[in-house]
Amino acid sequence: MNNYDCIVVGGGPAGLSAALVLARARREVLVVDGNRPRNRATYMSHGFITRDGTPPMALRELGREDLAKYPNVHFQWGEVQHVTGVDGAFTASIKGVRGGPSGEVQARKVLLATGVLEALPQVPDLISYYGSTIFSCVHCDGWERREQSLVVIGENPELVNTAKRASQWADREIVLTNGSGIIEEHQAEVLGRQGIEVDDTPIAALHGDGGRLESVELADGRVLPATGGFVQPEWSLPQVVADLVPTAGDLGGVKTDEYGRSGVDGVYAAGDVRGITPSQLIIAAGEGARAGIGLNNDLIFATFDAPGR
Ligand SMILES: Cc1cc2nc3c(=O)[nH]c(=O)nc-3n(C[C@H](O)[C@H](O)[C@H](O)COP(=O)(O)OP(=O)(O)OC[C@H]3O[C@@H](n4cnc5c(N)ncnc54)[C@H](O)[C@@H]3O)c2cc1C
Numbered sequence: 001m002n003n004y005d006c007i008v009v010g011g012g013p014a015g016l017s018a019a020l021v022l023a024r025a026r027r028e029v030l031v032v033d034g035n036r037p038r039n040r041a042t043y044m045s046h047g048f049i050t051r052d053g054t055p056p057m058a059l060r061e062l063g064r065e066d067l068a069k070y071p072n073v074h075f076q077w078g079e080v081q082h083v084t085g086v087d088g089a090f091t092a093s094i095k096g097v098r099g100g101p102s103g104e105v106q107a108r109k110v111l112l113a114t115g116v117l118e119a120l121p122q123v124p125d126l127i128s129y130y131g132s133t134i135f136s137c138v139h140c141d142g143w144e145r146r147e148q149s150l151v152v153i154g155e156n157p158e159l160v161n162t163a164k165r166a167s168q169w170a171d172r173e174i175v176l177t178n179g180s181g182i183i184e185e186h187q188a189e190v191l192g193r194q195g196i197e198v199d200d201t202p203i204a205a206l207h208g209d210g211g212r213l214e215s216v217e218l219a220d221g222r223v224l225p226a227t228g229g230f231v232q233p234e235w236s237l238p239q240v241v242a243d244l245v246p247t248a249g250d251l252g253g254v255k256t257d258e259y260g261r262s263g264v265d266g267v268y269a270a271g272d273v274r275g276i277t278p279s280q281l282i283i284a285a286g287e288g289a290r291a292g293i294g295l296n297n298d299l300i301f302a303t304f305d306a307p308g309r
Pocket residue numbers: 009010011012013014015032033034035036037038039040041042044045046047048078079080081113114115116130131135136137140141238240270271272273279280281282284
């Protein structure tokens with residue numbers, strides 16, 4: 001069975017960046033990626049300095065090209081299904097995807113960079129517009145929606161904050177709770193003072209062409225013109241993360257110290273999996289670098305602290 005210093009679970013910006021730091025620290029690293037990032041819904045990613053406007057999958061490809069220069073880093077397409085063991089001796093079982101091999105590997109450390117799973121509100125055909133004219137992150141995609149008539153759709157308590165944030169870009173804004181009534185009366189008043197309407201009517205249909213939103217039809221027959229908007233999804237953690245760091249689900253993500261240590265010895269986390277706000281590619285990459293440094297430092301210092309040294 002192959003034995004690595006670290007297995008990095010997830011090959012997005014967090015995982016690739018951590019792997020680059022570890023590569024340059026002369027560590028034997030395996031990156032395993034299931035190729036299912038949240039942002040695969042969109043065509044362009046924004047706000048990553050030097051890479052503004054790059055397609056999400058191209059950004060990852062560039063990251064993998066950087067890693068390919070280091071013979072001590074190995075990349076594999078696969079889903080890590082379980083991780084067992086303790087600090088210094090973990091075993092990960094991998095199910096290959098995209099032709100990648102299945103099997104077990106051993107690693108001294110585990111770095112979780114899985115991102116999160118995302119569920120959109122139950123609105124007919126919303127998925128056809130998601131990533132084209134409806135997005136979840138205002139700081140990522142607000143610029144392209146500036147000075148437009150926007151809808152903000154959601155069914156959970158964070159909706160009110162997304163609605164406030166979207167106002168920085170919207171010319172006209174309507175908040176649609178899709179029948180959930182999640183915006184309380186006093187919150188609706190606060191939004192109303194800034195000219196933002198709240199409507200609790202369920203959404204019957206989205207109308208548009210090729211992902212370009214033109215209007216929203218409500219269950220009572222009204223049709224609201226809108227050229228785009230934002231949605232408040234629900235996020236959850238992949239099972240492998242919940243199994244390895246049992247408190248993560250309750251806390252809304254894996255809570256770590258500033259070097260990515262999860263509180264479970266030998267397990268580190270970086271990127272969206274640490275909790276979603278603010279979630280950006282460059283933040284995930286930065287967190288990956290910090291966790292890589294923390295992990296490498298722990299390996300170095302452990303050799304000095306070992307009994308008999
Ligand atoms: C529609 C949309 C548009 C966005 N646009 C932007 C933008 O323009 N600019 C910006 O900065 N941010 C944007 N974001 C946010 C950005 O995508 C995330 O913040 C960023 O990708 C997080 O990086 P990450 O490495 O933590 O996770 P991800 O990029 O999600 O990568 C995690 C990887 O881990 C893999 N994985 C999960 N579980 C396992 C497992 N068990 N085994 C192996 N692999 C696993 C997944 O398949 C995935 O490839 C957008 C998000 C969405 C949804």
